Amino acid sequence: MFDHFRSRPRRSAATAPTTAIPVSELSIYDPIHFGVDENGVRVEVTLAGRNLLPGGEPGSGKSSLVNTIVAHASLSADCRLWLFDGKLVELDQWRAVADVFVGNDMDLAIATARELQHEMDIRYAMLRQVGRRKIVRDDGLDAILFVLDEFALYTATYGSKEQRDEFVRIFRDIVARGRAAGIITVAAIQRPSADIIPTSLRDLFSYRVAFRCTTDSSSDIILTQGWAKEGYSARTITPEQLGVGWLLAEGGIPRRIKAAYLSDDDIRAVVAVARHLRGHRAA
Ligand SMILES: Nc1ncnc2c1ncn2[C@@H]1O[C@H](COP(=O)(O)OP(=O)(O)OP(=O)(O)O)[C@@H](O)[C@H]1O
Numbered sequence: 540m541f542d543h544f545r546s547r548p549r550r551s552a553a554t555a556p557t558t559a560i561p562v563s564e565l566s567i568y569d570p571i572h573f574g575v576d577e578n579g580v581r582v583e584v585t586l587a588g589r590n591l592l593p594g595g596e597p598g599s600g601k602s603s604l605v606n607t608i609v610a611h612a613s614l615s616a617d618c619r620l621w622l623f624d625g626k627l628v629e630l631d632q633w634r635a636v637a638d639v640f641v642g643n644d645m646d647l648a649i650a651t652a653r654e655l656q657h658e659m660d661i662r663y664a665m666l667r668q669v670g671r672r673k674i675v676r677d678d679g680l681d682a683i684l685f686v687l688d689e690f691a692l693y694t695a696t697y698g699s700k701e702q703r704d705e706f707v708r709i710f711r712d713i714v715a716r717g718r719a720a721g722i723i724t725v726a727a728i729q730r731p732s733a734d735i736i737p738t739s740l741r742d743l744f745s746y747r748v749a750f751r752c753t754t755d756s757s758s759d760i761i762l763t764q765g766w767a768k769e770g771y772s773a774r775t776i777t778p779e780q781l782g783v784g785w786l787l788a789e790g791g792i793p794r795r796i797k798a799a800y801l802s803d804d805d806i807r808a809v810v811a812v813a814r815h816l817r818g819h820r821a822a
Pocket residue numbers: 595596597598599600601602603604629729750781782783797798799800
């Protein structure tokens with residue numbers, strides 16, 4: 540339906556050049572492998588049409604989960620990668636396959652977030668024209684994975700107060716309205732606190748993962764007030780349990796998971812395949 544809007548033709552393994560590594564591409568509409576639960580059962584999450592908030596102490600495993608998600612998205616020819624990496628090291632390996640890559644430049648972060656907001660508005664206008672509410676898999680319009688690692692660097696650290704406020708304003712709009720327009724937001728948060736992630740913003744993320752936290756209240760800030768009292772607290776995760784977290788999905792009961800992990804070599808290998816699938820587009 541929206542074929543004229545795609546700037547890049549969909550490619551498949553069957554139509555890829557013969558020099559391409561023979562691997563079939565994924566779709567961002569497919570479930571993403573997150574890891575296993577405490578019974579060893581595979582945990583998969585479909586992120587299309589959703590937002591995800593991973594939070595927890597430094598070194599608890601947030602970026603590793605984000606890498607797993609970006610890996611899936613990079614192998615999905617129907618997904619563009621808009622990566623904001625405030626620390627410039629967490630997502631840097633994906634730069635070669637990112638459509639957009641923003642580091643610690645606050646002016647660029649605001650301008651790029653505005654661009655994404657504009658893209659969202661265009662998509663809403665297109666949906667209105669055809670009397671539809673949301674973009675779906677077969678519309679022929681790429682989804683956008685919008686990743687911020689680390690969220691608070693853009694909202695509480697870099698730039699002036701005016702810049703940070705402006706960034707938060709645009710970010711909130713994208714998180715609130717983006718899902719129907721095919722924009723999936725993943726925002727990683729260190730040291731969760733109510734001033735960094737107010738409840739009204741947190742609640743726009745229907746999937747959340749609480750990695751190790753130092754207090755019940757910071758665990759509840761990620762999940763929802765009250766879960767710690769029920770026994771679902773990321774405070775119980777020890778520093779040795781890297782990549783362990785509580786996954787809360789759309790109002791269900793938190794599930795303890797051990798996230799999958801990609802080493803730097805694994806990521807390099809995925810990037811090599813993704814470059815073929817994505818036709819070497821780079822940010
Ligand atoms: N699922 C996992 N399995 C095994 N090891 C892991 C896993 N997740 C993370 N680790 C280990 O923990 C280290 C820190 O993880 P990661 O960088 O994801 O933490 P983080 O929460 O993003 O930290 P920061 O907030 O400082 O960026 C990794 O370099 C890796 O060695």
